[in-house]
Amino acid sequence: MDTPAPAVSARTQRNWLKVGLIMGPAVALVALLVWATFTKGSAPQPGDAAPTFAADRLDGSGSLSLEDFEGKPLVINFWASWCLPCEEEAPLFDTMAKRYEGDLAFLGVNIKDAEGDAKKFEERFDVSYPSVRDEGRTIEDSYGLTGQPETFLIAADGTIHEHIPSAITDAAYLQGLLDDLVTTSGE
The missing domain is CATH 1.20.5 (Single alpha-helices involved in coiled-coils or other helix-helix interfaces)
Incomplete structure (x- = not known):
């Protein structure tokens, strides 16, 4: 039943x-x-063409694009004012920018920040090289960032030479990377 x-x-x-x-x-x-x-887009790999961009300079003196650095090796460092590892590497990057002046260029790309906070960061660390603001996160997206800081070394021919997806605080390590970039770009 x-x-x-x-x-x-x-x-x-x-x-x-x-x-x-x-x-x-x-x-x-x-x-x-x-x-x-x-x-999410993945980061360009060594040998890939560096993604092009144009953005306003943080100091308000116009804009910069990847093409402005054509023919010269370039270090692009993505940073944010609230990022502790960015604070740790900022003095080293400024020192290296001064040391390698004439051999390669440095460019900071500020992401995820209010303009005032970004300017205060640059003043606090006396950053001597230019920075641009990535207000719409288009540069961040085209470079496939997963965090900050991240650094891309661009060869003189406009291709990605190296991608470092973390803070660089070891002077000897950074100097080795930059020496290699300058040497490779001069060949």
Whole structure:
């Protein structure tokens, strides 16, 4: 003899509805984050052409583009004022920019910052090389950043020579990278 299935109470139905209303958006959010992670552009690799850009200078004196550095090796450092590793590497980058002046150029790209905070950062660390603001995050996206700081070494022919996806605080390491960039670009 078949026994009829027990009727689902209205209370049980309401509980399942609540679970669905909470879990549905949570599952959708996780799916969106996973999708965004895997569809974000990847960083250009050594030998790839460096992505072009143009952006306003942080000091307000016009704009700069990748083409402004054509024919010269370039160090592009992506930074933010609230980034502690960016603070740690800023003095070293300024020292190296002065040491290699004439052999290569340095460019800072400020990301995810209010203009005033970015200017205060440059003043605090007495940054001697130019920086641009990536207000729309287009430069960040074209270089496939995953965090900050990140540094790209661009050869004189406009190709990516090296990508360092973390802070550089070791002077000997940075000097080795820069010596290699200058030597390779001069060949």
